[in-house]
Amino acid sequence: MYIIVPSSSSMKLTSSLASKLNAEIANVTRKRFPDGEMYVRIETDLKDRDVIVLGNTSHDSDLIEYLLLLNAAYEEKPATLNAVIPYFGYARQHMRYNPGEPVSSKVFTKAIENFADSIMAVEIHDEETLKFSAKPFTNVKVYDSIADYHKNHDIDYVISPDDGGYERAKSIAKYLKVDAYYIEKKRIDSRTVEMKMPDIDSRNRNILIVDDMISTGGTVIKASRILKDSGAKKIYVSAVHGVFSLNSAANIMENVDDLSVSDTIETGYSRITVSNDIKNALEKKIKV
Ligand code: R5P
Helix, strand or coil: CEEEEECHHHHHHHHHHHHHHCCEECCEEEEECCCCCEEEEECCCCCCCEEEEECCCCCHHHHHHHHHHHHHHHHCCCCEEEEEECCCCCCCCCCCCCCCCCCHHHHHHHHHHCCCCEEEEECCCCHHHHHHCCCCEEEECCHHHHHHHCCCCCCCEEEECCHHHHHHHHHHHHHHCCEEEECEEEECCCCCEEEECCCCCCCCCEEEEEEEEECCCHHHHHHHHHHHHCCCCEEEEEEEEECCHHHHHHHHHCCCCEEEEECCCCCCCEEECCHHHHHHHHHHHHHC
């Protein structure tokens, strides 16, 4: 029986996963020292237990809490220690784009594998990061959970806003028994991206735009506007990770009919849970 140590960034997902796995949830005390530094203490005995430390690392404080909890769990000498990170922050910097930059996702993968026996992330931005770990590192895909949310929405087309997300769009489209397309993105300069629509008739169609993450919302808003201008009836937008920087969720809602993200990051738009996908991946890992 697993015991889950929850980071404060993933409390709802912890409850959902715990009930599906029939797992216990560890008690954690958190406070701040007078100078602002974080203090955590796991109050439940973890010795010889199969432990999951669950939390997203979206903000820097989430990352610090996560690493502190992971070390606290490790020091208790559990039987197994499984790092489950639904949203793996810093994964966009998985390579050096310019001299002098760090490989950020490598820094945090190395820090995690110091203590964990295995790592699991949900739809990490780029699978290059998996190679930075010598321990098993699983990337959980949640295509079916996203597709299932849309099964009664009469979707006509599933569209990825770039070619990198086409596999996701195809898989969701297959589940919904419709066609998938992607938008060709061309970078004009550092601030301008041109979007070329696929050759489809969008008039009076319900269209689902799916992406791995929404940050500023610029990508999905631009795609939605083009599709609306070409006569689409309803625009549904879904992403795995709702980062929603710069109040982007409100801006997106002005342009679309429905916005849904998963609970890898817990937001007001987290209408899709990834707990089943994580449970299935954990069970598969045990069987291997
Ligand atoms: C890009 O590679 C990603 O798949 C997303 O399209 C991108 O991160 C979304 O960012 P934003 O919401 O800021 O346009």
